[in-house]
């Protein structure tokens with residue numbers, strides 16, 4: 306039945322009505338596209354994952370999964386030298402970030418994050434109607450330590466290596482942040498396997514530190530939706546109270562276990578990606594383009610046109626040109642720290658060569 310007086314969407318909470326939804330990168334159906342827009346891994350998951358999935362598909366799918374994903378908890382805890390009481394498994398790390406936002410912030414309890422960073426945080430905080438504080442980097446992208454320490458948030462989301470820049474923050478810097486912060490510090494380490502250091506090494510020193518990780522990048526399992534948190538057992542208990550009873554499917558748990566079990570495969574693909582990343586970072590710099598040092602599977606690149614100028618118009622022109630050649634990268638307009646840049650996920654060598662050839666063509670044509 307239709308409501309007589311108003312559209313049914315107006316029954317939603319007013320802050321939800323006002324919410325700007327998250328915009329995921331375009332996922333074309335046609336496999337011809339070169340997808341360098343969502344920081345997926347260009348290589349297949351470990352063959353052990355396929356074998357484990359084949360085994361898991363069968364009569365047992367009629368049964369609910371293990372609600373706690375206990376075997377996978379133990380596996381990720383072991384991987385990080387921790388007790389399983391310090392690990393929590395989510396339906397992607399987005400699920401973990403969502404639960405953390407809901408548990409530790411509301412309209413009276415502030416949640417903080419930096420700009421630029423992962424653009425899901427504002428959406429999660431918006432859903433929770435959190436009191437939000439956004440702390441801006443400057444172009445150097447160095448840690449804005451004083452501003453972060455003064456932000457008065459109960460929970461702070463901090464991404465390292467950061468997206469979309471790829472810039473990683475050394476533990477010596479993070480230690481100062483976590484030690485001085487009166488609240489929970491969530492270090493989002495979705496890209497940690499591509500980096501030189503992990504803040505998980507600081508967990509034994511700080512009860513207010515939460516690490517989140519993803520299986521979507523280094524383990525090539527974006528389609529499976531697996532992520533995890535490492536934290537003090539009290540934080541894990543909070544998350545366990547709140548999660549969906551069966552938040553990780555049987556198939557995801559089986560795939561996750563097989564992926565963790567094949568560290569050699571993960572490290573080999575990460576090694577290939579890092580090698581490709583460093584070659585193309587140098588290639589962009591040889592062109593005279595500005596690129597941030599990256600410890601993730603992405604490059605944040607400021608293109609220059611054939612006259613040597615960079616601007617939002619130049620970045621958009623290259624974005625559109627690449628799209629016309631079925632190469633997808635990501636553009637973040639509307640802010641001076643990002644709008645002259647393109648974020649390019651690191652693909653295979655062949656994909657990156659195609660990108661490079663298209664850039665040459667653009668430079669000749671524009």
Ligand SMILES: Cc1ncc(COP(=O)(O)O)c(C=O)c1O
Pocket residue numbers: 343344396397398399400423464468493495518519520521527530531532
């Ligand atoms: C910084 C950051 N955190 C978390 C995620 C989401 O990871 P997941 O696929 O595990 O939900 C992403 C995905 O791009 C990301 O860039």
